[in-house]
Ligand code: ADP
């Protein structure tokens with residue numbers, strides 16, 4: 001009996017250690033709206049996994065990501081990142097946890113008039129004294145680190161260029177370097193290819209996938225195109241009107257599941273269909 005208990009405890013601890021993101025009963029409704037943007041959603045993401053979140057416009061992808069990086073506070077539910085509660089932590093512990101979660105946006109969100117290197121350095125801001133930021137005088141180790149992150153995604157030759165002189169695809173790759181510079185355990189990429197041509201989209205998704213694999217970073221990437229989700233994700237979490245309509249490995253993705261994600265009459269979709 002004792003042995004069984006010990007075994008169960010060990011198995012539980014191992015499962016815990018293998019889970020990077022755990023979302024339980026997450027709900028969010030915006031003020032002055034008729035229905036929730038997220039409705040009691042639950043899922044887990046394994047450490048180091050690359051998972052795509054697929055759904056039409058308005059299905060709740062951005063709201064989910066904004067809860068995961070705590071830009072907004074959910075109405076109900078719990079989020080654990082690497083075993084720490086994002087919904088309960090406060091102060092420096094919360095700041096540290098948020099620093100571990102990097103976000104990549106559809107519109108890149110680079111500071112246009114700064115150089116590529118300075119944009120990547122921006123990810124180091126929590127570690128840089130204010131006077132250095134004011135004078136734009138960054139330390140050598142910080143510069144070297146930012147340069148290494150650019151090199152990591154093949155963009156170091158653009159280090160001195162103003163961010164707004166780059167193409168969309170190049171800007172998004174700089175945004176990936178900036179995310180890397182943050183030394184995250186999780187990257188949330190919210191429709192990172194929605195503003196890109198197919199060729200740049202492919203490069204960006206390949207970079208994200210490579211980072212996930214080589215650095216062991218857990219990546220949650222939202223997309224609205226099924227073809228890209230199938231090509232790059234190992235698993236698809238499909239959102240429809242704030243519900244999880246599908247949660248399957250890509251190789252098991254069927255036409256019926258596609259319909260569950262894209263159908264417009266899924267307001268009563270079950271929250272845990274897998
Ligand atoms: P997606 O990213 O999949 O397009 P969103 O999370 O942006 O979906 O939106 C989910 C739902 O929440 C939509 O119905 C949208 O209109 C609504 N919504 C999103 N942001 C706000 C907001 N700031 N205020 C009110 N409603 C919002």
Ligand code: MG
Pocket residue numbers: 061062063191
């Ligand atoms: Mg969105």
